[in-house]
Amino acid sequence: MFKVKVIDLPVFHNGKRYLKDDTLEIDKGHENPSIFEVLEEIEDNPFKGVKEITLRKALEDAEIDIPDGASRDSLIQLLIDNNLPI
Template sequence: MKLVKVIDVPVRYKGKTHPKDAQFEMEDGHVNEKLVEIIGDVAEKQNNTQDSPFEGMSIDELKTYAEQRQIDIGKATTEEGIIKKIEEAQKAE
């Protein structure tokens, strides 16, 4: 992904019109340097991390969260394992 800036005429990208001087993220293969100026690279998110609202919670906090919502975490003892159990229970609802 690239961070780009509109050079002159408005640019429509992914259903949104960006006026002159607007900055937005654009996939590498879509960049047309006649329309936008590349300002920099955008770091890609890792799929498994940061997407979870539970990321960064302690094991005790996760256990309390599950207990309050009557989610059975089974024998899960790691942060990753408990998050997986919580997410599976929420999908089943």
């Protein structure tokens, strides 16, 4: 996904009208440089906003050993390595 700014002409996207200088998020492949200025690429992160306790519970439910003192990032990596959904 991309966060973009409308350059000049109004744009309709997902049923909403965006005027010049308005910002919106669009999917990859829709970033037309004559219509939009790309402000940033947004990384799709399924773990954004998921609490550490939820990550631990998912690992425990899957009977994955959790190292003592494992950080949130370590827990996420364990979930990824074991192909576990949240």
